[in-house]
Structures are given as structure tokens and as C-alpha cells.
Amino acid sequence: MLVPIYLGICTTSETHAMAHGTAGTLVTSSLELALLVSTIHAIAVLVAGGIIAWVVYRYAGLQVLSKAWINFDAFWAASLVLVGVAALLSSL
DSSP, rough: OOOHHHOOOOOOOHHHHHHHHHHHHHHHHHHHHHHHHHHHOOOOOOOHHHHHHHHIIIIIOHHHHHOOOOOOOHHHHHHHHHHHHHHHHHOO
């Protein structure tokens, strides 16, 4: 998530439209950089997921999954709703 900041892609702008214009300019002007950033992000997500899976397999065992299954879809949906509510409240 911090790769765009470290690459200097994210800059502060005064309007929301300018921010979208900056992102559009980045994608159209530097496709290689946009692909590099998205590839690094995808690799980081896969590595983090693999490490978590290995730790669960190694230390907790597979039987813990049948007893303590976590519905990540519900967590994801709830987090999106909470962020949406926070965005609405902050814009008032």
C-alpha cells in the first residue's frame, strides 16, 4: 500500500477531480510504472497470505479451521460499510 507513496505517485491535491486526473495521467503516461506497482502489490498480498496459511498449518493444524472458521467476507463487507459511513460523516 505504501509503494505509490514511495514512488512519488501520490501527491496532495486540493480537489477530488485533480486527484483522479493525476491517477489517469499516471496510468496513461507511465503504464510500465503502474504495472510494476500493481505487480508488487499482488506479490505482497500472495506472500502475506501464504505466510498466514503456513503459520496456521504449522502451529494450529488444519483441524482448527473446522472449529474456528472466520467468515472474512463478512469482515470485508462490514469494513466497507464502516468506511463508507465514516466518509459520509466526515463530508458533513
